[in-house]
Amino acid sequence: MPEATLYPLENYTFGAKDAQPEEDPSVATRLKRLEHDFETQGMRRTVEAVLVVHQHNHPHVLMLQIANAFFKLPGHYLKPGQDEQDGLKEVLNHRIGSTDPNDNVAEQDWVIGECLSTWWRPNFESYMYPYVPAHITSPKEKKMLYFVHMPPNKVLSVPKNMKLLAVPLFELYDNSARYGAQLSAIAHLLSRYDFNYSN
């Protein structure tokens, strides 16, 4: 089994920064823009980070909660041609990186680990699948979830319109009603790791 070291939630310092509003006012607008971008750039590639900490030796996944409502992983779509790992680091720094440049030291950098899961959007619609559905030759979006290893300590800054929550695996598991199919499946995806609970 692959190993991964998790540090306690208390090791991380959380600050606030300017709000980062949603780019699209509605799901319909978002899908419209996806369609428009597809015409010029082809399939959208999105990267998201699974950041894991522990409390009482139980793994917790860091998630953003928007407007006290829905949950999402820190992530974003990539620019055409952008490298996935570089892109994900850039996204993480933008979304939850510290605003104080002195905090961004090499020993406390993100370490992008393995791809845990891939989701495919077959059409310009909301639903995605963890496989390319049969007879779909031109998916519209590919979303990749990466295990991103947290350094032992780090200062994080969270946009004012969001909360950063540490959600335990036992809360995610079998709870697609609350977290959706993609986030609740993270409990399965992490089950092959042998976690080392550090301080």
Next chain:
Amino acid sequence: MPEATLYPLENYTFGAKDAQPEEDPSVATRLKRLEHDFETQGMRRTVEAVLVVHQHNHPHVLMLQIANAFFKLPGHYLKPGQDEQDGLKEVLNHRIGSTDPNDNVAEQDWVIGECLSTWWRPNFESYMYPYVPAHITSPKEKKMLYFVHMPPNKVLSVPKNMKLLAVPLFELYDNSARYGAQLSAIAHLLSRYDFNYSN
């Protein structure tokens, strides 16, 4: 993304062999035996194989169906001290290996790949979780699902009281009602692989 080559279902030849009845007549007896074995041998370790083929370039997982009712992966618990990978090969040969020794040539051997998922049984009860539940220090069973790579061709013999079915990922996905939590999650677990559909 890790790559894996899948071969079409038609590449495999299926025969029949003697029935392999369940060792325990009921769930209650099975849990009783688990408890008894735990006293003398400690935590039970179980290994199961995720064998993947393709039809029309869509991945299908090989599953055994018992008595036209429930589905399970080929697998078994290990003997105390037995190596997981060796044990799984032995289990596979016993369960679905050809009965003709001439069929068992090295080029058509199983290749035990990565552990895809681990399930834990916290108590002498039916439910299992893809993590060790909080405050459980002595789980009763650890079940590991391995991706087992099929050779390009192979003769398989299926016990008479079972059927071997190739179940497509789109059938497993989001279908824990029919396949249970463990089998339906296989669609998520395989999503990080880049499949190469061979003939």
